Amino acid sequence: MDPILTVRDLSVHYPGAPVCAVKSVSFTLGRERLGIVGESGSGKSTVGRALMRLLPDAKLSAQTLTFEGVDLLAASERQMLRLRGARMSMILQDPKYSLNPIRRCGEQVAEGVRTHTRCSKKQARDKALAMLKAVQIRNPERVYDLYPHEISGGMGQRIMIAMMLLTDPDMVIADEPTSALDVTVRLQVLSILDDLVRRRGIGLIMISHDLNLVRNFCDRVLIMYDGRVVESIAAGQLDQAQHPYTRGLLAAQPRIGGGRGPLPVLKRDPAWSQPMEIPV
Amino acid sequence: MIPVTIEQMSMRFGAVKVLHDVNLTVQAGECFGLIGESGSGKSTVLRCASLLQDGWRGRAMIGDTSVRDMSVAQRCRSLQMVFQDPYGSLHPRHSVRTVLSEPLKIHAIGDAPDRMRAALRDVGLPAEFLDRYPHQMSGGQRQRVAIARALILDPKVVFLDEPTSALDVSVQAEILNLLMRLRSEKGFTYIMVSHDLAVVDHMCERFAVMQHGRIVEVLDRDAITGAGAKTSYARELIGASLAYENAL
Numbered sequence: 001m002d003p004i005l006t007v008r009d010l011s012v013h014y015p016g017a018p019v020c021a022v023k024s025v026s027f028t029l030g031r032e033r034l035g036i037v038g039e040s041g042s043g044k045s046t047v048g049r050a051l052m053r054l055l056p057d058a059k060l061s062a063q064t065l066t067f068e069g070v071d072l073l074a075a076s077e078r079q080m081l082r083l084r085g086a087r088m089s090m091i092l093q094d095p096k097y098s099l100n101p102i103r104r105c106g107e108q109v110a111e112g113v114r115t116h117t118r119c120s121k122k123q124a125r126d127k128a129l130a131m132l133k134a135v136q137i138r139n140p141e142r143v144y145d146l147y148p149h150e151i152s153g154g155m156g157q158r159i160m161i162a163m164m165l166l167t168d169p170d171m172v173i174a175d176e177p178t179s180a181l182d183v184t185v186r187l188q189v190l191s192i193l194d195d196l197v198r199r200r201g202i203g204l205i206m207i208s209h210d211l212n213l214v215r216n217f218c219d220r221v222l223i224m225y226d227g228r229v230v231e232s233i234a235a236g237q238l239d240q241a242q243h244p245y246t247r248g249l250l251a252a253q254p255r256i257g258g259g260r261g262p263l264p265v266l267k268r269d270p271a272w273s274q275p276m277e278i279p280v
Numbered sequence: 281m282i283p284v285t286i287e288q289m290s291m292r293f294g295a296v297k298v299l300h301d302v303n304l305t306v307q308a309g310e311c312f313g314l315i316g317e318s319g320s321g322k323s324t325v326l327r328c329a330s331l332l333q334d335g336w337r338g339r340a341m342i343g344d345t346s347v348r349d350m351s352v353a354q355r356c357r358s359l360q361m362v363f364q365d366p367y368g369s370l371h372p373r374h375s376v377r378t379v380l381s382e383p384l385k386i387h388a389i390g391d392a393p394d395r396m397r398a399a400l401r402d403v404g405l406p407a408e409f410l411d412r413y414p415h416q417m418s419g420g421q422r423q424r425v426a427i428a429r430a431l432i433l434d435p436k437v438v439f440l441d442e443p444t445s446a447l448d449v450s451v452q453a454e455i456l457n458l459l460m461r462l463r464s465e466k467g468f469t470y471i472m473v474s475h476d477l478a479v480v481d482h483m484c485e486r487f488a489v490m491q492h493g494r495i496v497e498v499l500d501r502d503a504i505t506g507a508g509a510k511t512s513y514a515r516e517l518i519g520a521s522l523a524y525e526n527a528l
Binding site for chain 2 (some may be wrong): 039040153182183184186187209211212213216248249252253254255256257258260262263264265266
């Protein structure tokens, strides 16, 4: 399988920080669903943002960072503008903060089409309406004209998914797409995303702190700790994870119907922060 | 140990009625869960019962005394609350020492240094943390300080409003263990709001399912795995949580 994205030894250094936020991370992405899990501060969101080149102040370095033949490190901002939104896009965490509060939802969805393709307003509107329908919004005509404060969180996140998939990108980065949602709508939003991603053959990077979620909706999982990938494992085999950090995270999760004794607590080992060989 | 009773609690914000005659009985020393979607009114129940929010009708009793009949000082010493977001609930320019000493000063309680050290020890932090500011601590450490602040007046009842939802699972495990240990050591009565059924199942013997400002059903923890829920909404909520966990 031809990889869409190849990352080799990616490091990210924020100005003023004593150490790199991401330290020589390597992975490839095909037309598959890749999960990146870790605690807050492990650098997982930074990886996602670095891939989109959304970190203007940070210093990026890598041996290879290519997306569909484009060297992302060498690409000019002009080139990036043509890639972002059209061939790679990003679904953000909270629709409350990531939708523009003073513009109608539908217009925001249609904007991507207007930016990246030559078409009339009418065509863009029709495409946006069709996409709203594809994310199972029952009355797209009505929702098109609503403002973000008039819709629920679950619907907002579906609108965000519609917006990001409308331009038929090859790679979508979903940064905690459902952690702001209630459990009753979470599965629904995830299955809509999953269905669209599979049908269109999009490469998905799902960034999450939730091991349950990535186990469910990804093919492969990278586990990050302190800026490094400590383990790469098929999602189905997460139970047989070898790294003590992964095992600790799995054990710390309370389970429905589990024993109610004290939860096993993670004992952090400084060795986890040391460079190590991960078979990719 | 002391029981908590809430009777006929109703609350409206302007034209919107957010609580409809909520009734709850929490036994002494119990950990009682409140679960529901965002906007279902679970945090409002805690805010009303602790009188952070007034203007509601009904009664909230701690033991035999209504919270309205207590003086502020008396109320604060029998009832304390731990909030969701340790990044927002601690004053950024107050050191841990200030945070912990203020209640002692207000209530004119002596031997403050010893009490502050004991409170930090209870939540598993070294005494050196007294001179730290919130930005010098991790999320889990801040939540420990927030718990120490709630404990320093020796309350009997502690309201927990999503105490771990801003934290990572690894840190959540530490805080849940801490809360369990404190309850068995000090005999607190807890009411805990959460949107995570796995956390409620882990912590609480009984829990109430809320929707649209009403208590839909009160269930035992065994009802989760034993399919004991009778109302359709409670079944849907439990079903979704189980599906989320087991769809794997």
